[in-house]
Amino acid sequence: MIPRLLEEPLRKRWNSGKALVVMGPRQVGKTTLLRKLCAEHGQYLLLNADEADVRFQLENANVARLRQIIGPNQVVFLDEAQRVKNIGLTLKLITDQLPDVRLLVSGSSSFDLANEINEPLTGRKFEFRLYPISWQELVGSVGFLEARRQLETRLLYGFYPDVVTSVGDERAVLQQLSSSYLYKDLLTFGGIRRPELLDKLLVALALQLGSEVSYNELARTLQIDRATVENYIGLLEKAFIVFRLQPFSRNLRSEISSSRKVYFYDNGLRNAILADFKSLGLRADVGALWENFLVSERQKVLHYNQIWSRSYFWRTHQQQEIDYLEEQDGMLRAWEFKWNPNAKTRFPKTFVETYKPIQADVIHRDNFESFVGVL
Template identity: 25%
Template sequence: MYVPRLLSQTILNRLDLFPAVAILGARQVGKTTLAKSLRDQFSRETFYLDLELDSDLNKVDHPEFFFEQNREKCIILDEVQRKPELFPILRGMIDKYRVPGRFILLGSAHPHLLKLSSETLAGRISYLELTGLNILEAAPHVDQERLWLSGGFPEPTLSNDAHFQYLWFESFLKAFTERDIPLLGLSLSPQLILRCLRMIAHSTGQVLNRDSFAKSLDLRSSTVARIFDYFTSTYIIRQHEPYFANVKKRLVKSPKLYIRDTGLLHYLLEIKDMNSILGHPILGHSWEAFILEQISSLLKNEFGSYYYRTQDGAECDIVLTKSDVPVVCVEIKFTSAPKNTKSFSTAIQDLHTRNNYIIIPHCTAPYQIDNHVTVCSIHQFIAETQKMQF
């Protein structure tokens, strides 16, 4: 089953402007399916190469000749992280024949892990991130609870077979730990990588303490920082940074740590159904991770996203900013009857935000619990923030 993605029109627009467009995101998030689904809408004939296949990899043994022979086509290079030496050649080929829509690059890692410096294709390429299925994309096929439980990877999420979902995540992690991470240059055993991921799963939603991780893993703190950088750059974890500009208080300045996909989070914690998650200590942090990923997916082009916490107890889960100025505060609660807290009220006072929300699982219609805080669902929150004008 193919699920239309909201990023589709943006990709087509960028292809009309830039010689190259890179679609980046976690492995198996749907990049290949999306690119292939748009081929009929491209202004050029396309040529698809999967660089994980030896037969396709051989075609770029002499890349300059291959690109020159296909200069009038849009060349889709999948799993581009397997051939980073192509990037300087792409620059030369683009400069020789600079027209929009020549290349689409699909990759499972951030550009800096692909050894692609900002200068290599600067001005020639537009980067876009494809996240997992969000609530708007998934709504016709799965409900909110199922999306939260199964995560945003299309294949397991759209399957009704719990055993298949379990096997899918098992295979995903095997490929990630044994092939993807070593390929990108992190030389650690798959067992250690998996152990670190399980520790992160148990720490989801908490402020990062690298020294604690280093002690538990018997590694140097600098090595742990490098591991986290790789996990972040392969779109597996999110390090949600704190907001501390222009606030004259003692603030927490370490990021909060999340497994981005809640399906992967639940697999790592051996949570198999909704009853299991409702009785698990991770419940609140899992719901928080889910809401954060939805907001990041649907509003990332509109707002900056941070959290806020002071040493004296003021806190909010998400601060959305415009031009680095706080404009929205969000508290995330897994409850049907939320109450405003002193810590959230103090955060609102510190940040001077007029738009403040508590997001809960279900809400018939948004309502206020005081003059400054609105209770709503994630669907209602997205709808309201998309209408905001600043």
């Protein structure tokens, strides 16, 4: 098992008396990680909500029933909690009425789970996300040089744990992941009635990787209304398949303020959607793959290190642009992404003079490690 950066934050909160909730995409190792932490404390009770009898016992459970279910166990791990109806109230009863129980909860989507637990568990939980393997975790597992050798492979096949450990069989694993797990939560919780439309939307988003996305253009292409496009993209976000960056706009009339960029949490999943795993030397989208890799890795860095900042891109109607910005404590940092270390890049004078960023760097394949958390 590749050691995960989330282990220490979870250990730090172990004796907090609050529920530890870990959400994230399917098949990224949530169950493996939480079972490892539970096993470190001896006996524990695993409740897998994928099993119908577990769901039945936990739905609308009262304290007496929960005491029967939990018995003498001091550690309880509820896996795939989003599948249990009214799970928020059940978890609240455990945290309030059984204070000696250490409660760990996992969920593969934020559809019902986030909505149901936020209010009942206000002040009673610490919430975390687990992503596919990060570059920092890969370096920690295989070493700096071996990770460097894998850079092209990771840009093509991504970081799902089964993909990283299935050398030579990456395509088959990704095909299984994308076909069996991609839509499971969407179809169950999202009210998706036309899976074929979701397929077309994902292909369109994959083809526009690194570019601004127009909801109106997508609606025309897919022959649906704009509201449906926005709804489906929102559902894809809740399933941890894609995420959006907003445009940064403060002072200039020429700034674009209404478009979005959509990134995939994993390069491999994006390429699987397009069924395109050509080597980098044969691709026209190397820049987009590089940008998606860096932006998605940066989200892992921010979350695992508990860095509270907002992420943006910047562009004007005159085609001036900056790939990625972070705003923290009122200060801006700016980065441009170039796969080629020799590519010439200048930050727009308009942006620099208006916003005075405290950092403005170009990230390329020879210097990207610190940006993705490897010092």
